[in-house]
Amino acid sequence: MTPTIFSDFLGALRVKHTREYSDNCFRTMPFSTLFGFSRLLGQYGIPTQCIRLADKSQLSRLPLPFVAKEGAGFVIVTAFSTAPDGSQLVDYEYFHERKTLTLSKFVDRFDGTVLLAFPTPQSAEPDYGKHRFYEIAGRVKLWLLLAAALCIGVYGFVESGLWRHVSTCLLTAISLGGVYVCWLLLLKSLKVKSKTADRFCGVLQEHGCDTVLEQKASSFFGLFSWSEVGMAYFGITTLTLLLFPGMLPQLALINGCCLPFTIWSISYQKFVIKTWCTLCVTVQTLLWLQFFCHLAGGWWHGAFPLHAPIFILITAYLAAMLSLNRIVTFILNYKKS
Secondary structure, eight states, X not given: OOOOHHHHHHHHHTOBOOHHHHHHHHHTOSOOSHHHHHHHHHHTTOOEEEEEOSSGGGGGGSOSSEEEEETTEEEEXXXXXXXXXXOXXXXXXXXXXXXXXXXXXXXXXXXXXXXXXXXXXXXXXXXXXXXXXXXXXXXXXXXXXXXXXXXXXXXXXXHTTGGGOHHHHXXXXXXXXXXXXXXXXHHHHTTOOOHHHHHHHTTTSXXXXXXXXXXXXXXXXXXEEHHHHHHHHHHHHHHHHHHOGGGXXXXXXXXHHHHHHHHHHHHIIIIISOOOOHHHHHHHHHHHHHHHHHHHHTTTTTOOSOOHHHHHHHXXXXXXXXXXXXXXXXXXXXXXX
């Protein structure tokens, strides 16, 4: 889940804490005010003082860091500095993003309310040692899962003989790249904060991905989002390459059927909404790279006449897409509740 201002503030104060526990405490605190914020800091052994400045220009005299009411929300003021032209600047964090404003502009938006914190060497999260252990264990489990997946993938790549052909090596790399790009698209569809996805999306056009994903055309007949379709396609393609390399002709045929979609997608972005989604364009590029690899490797031979494996493969794509859609629907419903 998205980090909260509470764990960000603890980090600025250099107080020992775990993000998951601290954020959960903040989200469930009974008073969603500075008073509740202050009481929560008290559980960490951090004395606080809430003040209201009569003279807002005295803001720069306060001990850093502190929480201030600015605009429509609260921010963490972390530093004061001087610009080359001599004007004073305010560095602060707002919704986990670092920003800078001139002191005069900040004061105009500042209502004078400030929460000061005075941590001591003994200040720390309750049961920090236990929570830290579980946090590390969770990370280790993730790395073990990735290591296991890598070992299985390498074994499948070698055992299936994909390494013997340049085309199949490239097809494997492209399919894995497609899984990653579609994963980023899926995060954007779920509105999950991802700095990697945001940086990637800003390559062609700032916020282009968000604009495209908000269109009705970003779903397949209103049933599946294109990110789900892409994730299922590249995921099953990767598994088929590693486990059933004999189905390369069928994979080539499925890939060929996807190409008309790439032409429609690019045309829609260019002529209809006039907005570019970098992730979407990357997916279209990967589909065409797959096509040229299939063509260069001669994997279209044997695609016709159609045999049972092509229908089994289509069923696998459909099953993956339905399963992924159920998971995404569950997550969206959970976020709304």
